[in-house]
Amino acid sequence: MTEVVPDLPALPALPADGLRVVALGGLGEVGRNMTVLEHRGRLLVIDCGVLFPEEHHPGIDLILPDFDYLRDRLDDVDAIVLTHGHEDHIGALPYLLQRKPDIPLLGSQLTLALVEAKLKEHRISPYTLGVREGQTEHLGVWGLEFVAVNHSIPDALAVCVRTDAGVLLHTGDFKMDQLPLDRRLTDLRAFARLGEEGVDLFLTDSTNAEVPGFTTPEREIAPAIDKVFRHTEGRIIVACFSSHVHRVQQVLDAAHKAGRRVAMVGRSMVRNMTIAAELGYLHVPDGVLIDIKKVDSLRDDQLVLVCTGSQGEPMAALSRMANRDHRIEVGPGDTVLLASSLIPGNENAVYRVINGLMRLGADVVHKGNAKVHVSGHASAGELLYCYNIVKPRNVMPVHGEWRHLVANGRLAEATGVPRERVLLCQDGTVVDLVDGVAEIVGEVPCGYVYVDGSALGGETSDELLRDRRILRDEGFVTAIVVVDTSTGEVVSEPEITSRGVAEDQEVFDRIRPRVEQAVIEAMAKGTTDTYALQQVVRRTLGSWVGTKLRRRPMIIPVVIDA
Structure with missing residues (x-):
């Protein structure tokens, strides 16, 4: 399998007859699924979902794909194709359409109904085009064919994208339930027909690739x-x-x-x-x-x-x-x-x-003590079946954590796809399909974009989340020191308080004289800037707390020049 490697060279120009695939989410994680296709200067987006925060994202409501790659190219986007109506595939649409509300949305009836209700809450009236299985659409350089797939929500679709550069088939989320409640089967005949036509690049759901056999009906x-x-x-x-x-x-x-x-x-x-x-x-x-x-x-x-x-x-x-x-x-x-x-x-x-x-x-x-749920994703047996009938030239596993992508790639290899034609990618990876050969050619920036209350993106950084985790796990200690920089004296004994450190306040009596002495020594050496003195307090107090209390709380020093 060809894996993405760090420090790839600068992104090369896309050949005129090539198809570029840029993963902006969904690779290495279960969520925020979004893929951008480029051909002859035009863009097509497949899905635009959110990732739900985990424990190490305190205070975060949602995590979005990184739209920076599209920031200056929104006018080049011909459409957004939606495979189904789950939040990890449609949830980020309001945040993208705020930048350009008139990008056409293509999806099934139920998918678009859920999207329109969501966008209405954001006061966005989208331009939509309803499609169904078996339908074909032509949008400029893009030829689209929609294929019925079975999933844990009705009206899910796979999409086949035809271009001058070749044929790409994206399964979306799917499984092969042979007794679906809505009697809507995954259209394996269409998959086989497309396989006979020739699929140059196959993007396949990886979520259950580690699970042997077939998913329970x-x-x-x-x-x-x-x-x-x-x-x-x-x-x-x-x-x-x-x-x-x-x-x-x-x-x-x-x-x-x-x-x-x-x-x-x-x-x-x-x-x-x-x-x-x-x-x-x-x-x-x-x-x-x-x-x-x-x-x-x-x-x-x-x-x-x-x-x-x-x-x-x-x-x-x-x-x-x-x-x-x-x-x-x-x-x-x-x-x-x-x-x-x-x-x-x-x-x-x-x-x-x-x-x-x-x-x-x-x-x-729950599922751990009773059979009250089955997955909506294809297990290994179903994926093998699809590889055998599609017979793709190149494979790019999508939708899953790294272990899922690796397992899916191994399944593709087992069915005869050459090892070098199975591409293991992460968010931000760029793949070019040229003359029937898909290769990893570079990466684009693709960080997490956080929705934090009314704040979005840059207003919430990884540093801020780190501070929140420290406050949550270790608590904080404040130290207030009043000084007279003109005389180099500490006006009053440092006032030290803590929250969440699980120690009596009296324990800090032992460090107060040391903090005071460190500040006096710093002023004696000519340090009069209150910010610099605060760092002296931070280092002195932090070192003592780490050594004596075995904790790493947030240290908040305040130095006031009287």
């Missing part, structure tokens, strides 16, 4: 859900993704069979399921759905709540319930059903929510 989890509904006497709370229409459909059907009523909890859940029902993707049995305001009028054994928060998101409904910060109070007799798998990196947050719910007395049913 969605229908097989219905008995486990029905069992929970049959044997639970109290209230049932189901947590899943707010876009997982198939799972919500199974919950509605199970509730109808058990004679229960269902209320949706959470703005995104209500919005997305309303859209899905209006478009016919979600079929609500008569009399099952009720407004959240009416739940208090029902007995616990008559009620099901469907909410967000299956990934432990701090502000989602389920996390707030676990923290007793929600109008729905969870307690003994309640059963919480986590109808989702763990996204890599979210494990600690999810288990924290599970522990919080169980501490309140609820029973928690």
Whole structure:
């Protein structure tokens, strides 16, 4: 496999008959999926998603792709193609379209409906073109063909991009469920037809490449859900993704069979399921759905709540319930059903929510103790099947952490793709397809762009996050010293206080004289600048705290010249 290497040479010019692929997200991580294609001076974007923050991103709401590569070339973008409606593929659109709202969006009916609702909240009215499987579109230098794929959200599409430089096939997120709930199969006949035509570059979903065999069909989890509904006497709370229409459909059907009523909890859940029902993707049995305001009028054994928060998101409904910060109070007799798998990196947050719910007395049913969720991504057997029928000339695994990309690349090699034609890339890698050969030719800057409340991008830096982590994990110590630089004296004894250091304040009595003496010595040597004196205080106090207390808190020195 050809891996990206550091210190690549400056990015070369793209040959006139070449196709350039620039990964701006989704490689080395599960989220913020975004790929930019370039041909004859024109650009085509595939997906524009977000990455959800982990524990080492304190205070961060979302992480975006780095749009700098497009900053001066937005007028060259012919369209943004959306493979499906999950947040890790559409969530960053508002932030990109704020820069140029009239970029056309191409996607399926449900995908565009979810996007339009999201953009409406940002007061953006997009230009959209609805497409469906089997449809072809021509946009300048781009020939597009859309292929039905099965995923954990309806209306997902793969996209085949035809150019003078060759044919690229991007699967998006997919699996090969042979008994899908919506009867919409991944169109393997179309994959085979494209393979016979000749696929020069195959971009494939890598998320489950390490998992042997085939992904379990969605229908097989219905008995486990029905069992929970049959044997639970109290209230049932189901947590899943707010876009997982198939799972919500199974919950509605199970509730109808058990004679229960269902209320949706959470703005995104209500919005997305309303859209899905209006478009016919979600079929609500008569009399099952009720407004959240009416739940208090029902007995616990008559009620099901469907909410967000299956990934432990701090502000989602389920996390707030676990923290007793929600109008729905969870307690003994309640059963919480986590109808989702763990996204890599979210494990600690999810288990924290599970522990919080169980501490309140609820029973928690999750994938670890019951078969209540199946993945939406193709396992190794399905990927092998696709490689064998597509027979691509070059392969670029996408959508996954590094281990997923490596496993996917090995599968491609096992089916006969030459090792040097399997490209392992990371965010920012640039691949050129010229004369049927794909090669890594360089990199572009591709850092994390943070959404932090109302702040975006440069206002939130890695240094700021490092400071937040120190404050969270180690606490802080402040030292206030009043000096008279004209006489070189310390006017009053240093005042030292701490928070989050887990030590009595008296412990700092031992360091006060040393801080005072260090400041006096610095002034005796001619240091009168208060900032320089603050650094003296920082070094003296920090060294002592690190040695004596074995801690590394944030040191905040304040020197006042009287």
